[in-house]
Amino acid sequence: MTLPDIQNTKSDYKFSLNRVGIKDIIKKVRIVKDSEVTEFPAKFSAYVDLPKELKGIHMSRNPQTIQDVLNELTFKPSSHIEEFMRKMSTHLLSRHEYATIAEVECDGIVVIEVPNERTGKQQKAHPIKVKAISKKENDQVKTRVFLNISAFGINACPCAKDLMIDYANEIISERREKFDLNEKNIKNILDIMPIATHSQRCKGSLTIEIPDNLTIDLLKLINIIENSMSAKVQDVLKRVDEAKLVRLAHLNPKFVEDSCREMAIKVVEGFPNFPDDCEVTLEIEALESIHQHNAYAQKQATFKKLREEFKKS
Structure with a gap:
């Protein structure tokens, strides 16, 4: 039948x-x-x-x-x-x-x-x-492969930190006679003291085109994303670890724009053997803590374009 x-x-x-x-x-x-x-x-x-x-x-x-x-x-x-x-x-x-x-x-x-x-x-x-x-x-088959992976991190806001430094400077300056402080001493104190700012969990994503003669290490991509932010998130934190993590993040404040550009630098440096025509997309989204909106940045380019911009920077 x-x-x-x-x-x-x-x-x-x-x-x-x-x-x-x-x-x-x-x-x-x-x-x-x-x-x-x-x-x-x-x-x-x-x-x-x-x-x-x-x-x-x-x-x-x-x-x-x-x-x-x-x-x-x-x-x-x-x-x-x-x-x-x-x-x-x-x-x-x-x-x-x-x-x-x-x-x-x-x-x-x-x-x-x-x-x-x-x-x-x-x-x-x-x-x-x-x-x-x-x-x-033309009677041939061409295959392109794109891999996307995401990771989370912390970003501390540089803008709010500078505002808090000015605020702290003003408060201490008003009491300089009481504590016998001059401007240099006040600056030294502010340089070593943890300064408050707002921080947020950020999601970073990296999409990279992989040529057929090369492979890629997922952990390498994850490290690029995580190391482009103020600090890495952790599942388990004891009190001393939490204090250390918050301090590290606040010593390394970043906008989403900074993190996206850091990712671009690390991709250029990390994959020197990737062909110029391979495409890359870099994304950072900050889950804002003091706003009703999220902050977002993206960079989409070929390796050739990234390398050209990197040389000029």
Whole structure:
């Protein structure tokens, strides 16, 4: 018995479609690097474009492609998520002979062990998104992979800190005779004393295009984000640790603009071998503590543009 292939029949409409496929199918991802196994659940989405002549895509090929590549990882483990995402995207395009573009997206949370002064190690969870796009160009398939990861930190406000320094200076100056202080002594006191300001938890995100001949270390990206802020957030803080963290943050005040530019510098310095045409997006959002709004900054550029601006700075 031959079943009808409805998808291959002629479309009743004269419009092509950019993306047709499946969305948010949950699978387990398994990464093996240096004998260390990382597993986490992730949502996958897979799409192809559809020419105007056809009624529909063969939808079952999309989840089948995802499952086939994940099954393959059981026998041939991958050490980097971008590697199997690139494979997924190219396999998907090859299974849809009528398509010119295939996209696969992976959205999950990775838990990474990082050093901790008090406990030795601690776990931190980081949202991660990976997108692979394969496109037919002149009888060849070109695939681009973009990896996005987020991390949190603390930013102390430089503006409020300067206002508080002026306020403290005024208060002490009014009492200089009582405490036998001159202007130099007052300045020295203000230089060593912790000065109040408002602080906020910040979310930093880094999206980077990864060329097919290179891989990337997630921890390196996380460090770039966290080290671009006033201080790092911690899950567990004893009283002495909390005091130290707050002091460090207030000694290193930053606007979201500062943090975004710090990220740009660290990306340029950290990836000297990345091609000029690879794209980067840097984002910082401060969850404001004294305003009803949040503060936000973004930088989007190619590595070439970042390097040119870095040389001029």
